[in-house]
Amino acid sequence: MIARSVMLALALFGFGAAAEPSQFNFGDECELSLSYDIELERDSLEVSDAGESLYRIQGDQLWVRGKSVDLDASQRTLVRDYHAEMERQLPKVVELVNDALMLAGTALDTVFTELSDFGLDPSQGTDVMARIQDKVNASMRTENGGIRLSANAMDNFSDELDQTLETEIESVISASMGGMLMALGQAMSEGDSGDFEQRMEDFGTRMERMGERIETEMEAQATALEQRANAMCSEWQQLDLLEQKMQRQIPQLAEFDLVVQGDPELAMLR
Template identity: 30%
Template sequence: MNTQGLFKTIALTGLIFTAGAMSPAMAKMSIEDNQCNVTLNYDVTVEPQKLSFSEKGAEVYRVELGKLYIDGNQVELNDKQAALLADYSEQVSKQIPEVIDLVDDAVILATDAVSMALTPIFGDATAAKLDELLAGIQSRVDQAAYQQGDKFYLGATESSLEEAFNEEFEQEMEQMIKNSMGSFMMALGAEMMSSEGGSFDEKMTAFSSKMERIGEDVELQISEQSEAIEAKAKKVCANFEQLMALESELRQSIPQLSSYELATLSDTE
């Protein structure tokens, strides 16, 4: 990982904060790798006997004990439709926990990478404040994607992300950044000026080299986890391609479901 790669990793955590707290209405939850991009259009709750799809806190449709309800009304199904619905429900119930697991792993990796990269620069005391900020982001992500016993919830829509990364969270982060910025800047300035070299340019060159070394060290420490997450993302995308094909068949078979598309799947170029 070069310096550019290091800052890209740091920016990933910043993006979580920006998309959620600063402008939540701009984003839906997406899973992206080199092959595909999946954007989820509904919040999904998976329970042992029930599968619920909702938007803005209101249930759109659900599958409960093999029966389909749209806007609270049961839809009568023939045997073929019921069989398709059962297959679809089983696949969604398997894949939503996989997505939640992927989200959790990605956030943990991003925050760990930021902490490992910046602690050598700012020192333990200042880095503790950074860890507090990152922990705040983690707790809000946990509100949007979590497991509680045998219940799984994935809040993927704009309204759900806005609820998790709300104005209260924004104010908390702004205050925390405000309180910490002085310490960050002083530590950064001290680190730069203590670098080897007589002139300012020499010190900046030495500081840049140190950042390169830190980036390489972080890459070594997180490479295994990063590769595992990339593999998970590929698996999730591949599974969703199959799920979307099954959903398309289901929506064609059950006209009442024709306008409800769980996810938008697009190839990346």
């Protein structure tokens, strides 16, 4: 009895933690990372490292480590263009993350609904994703409603989401274990042991079919997300080229390589 209950829990863990729609990155072949943290407010862009402001851009004005930098017309144009491109790209990152979460939530709702016969409340799937959404929003939004993107956020989002999802599901399972055991006990009391064995085999088949159905239903949407991520990667690569040009023409920014393609350790050699 206990062993079968544990197997039931593990089945749910597997579907939750391994759901493909939870994966998010800038495409499988996109080697892109951020060296520092970015905060985009209504009229300013700030790049910082562990809470220390490195530089701030407001329109065509630039401050480096808190000190204003005198710029000529060409430099002001570069700074303004860079700021404008960040204003265009950062909201797209947030939108893609939210869409990935919505897709993961749809898959999770299906899992919890399928397992409602075993003591799980179908609404708990929605509750789990709502808590995850709150955590993601807290990490990507500033106090003033701006956008925050931390260093390595592009690399770590998928792993952090899977870890958070697994933790939340484990919490739900622990809280619901009593109801699950009661449901299993009732199933066992309604027939002989052979009937119960058959029910558990049917449950396993049901879970396999559910996984196949989720994969089929989500495949097109997951592919569309991947295509958007690949397109975004190309745009950020162009943003990196603009940043490199700005670094070359404004010496005060030369040491701050924010957007990095490939190995971050080799960024200084560019």
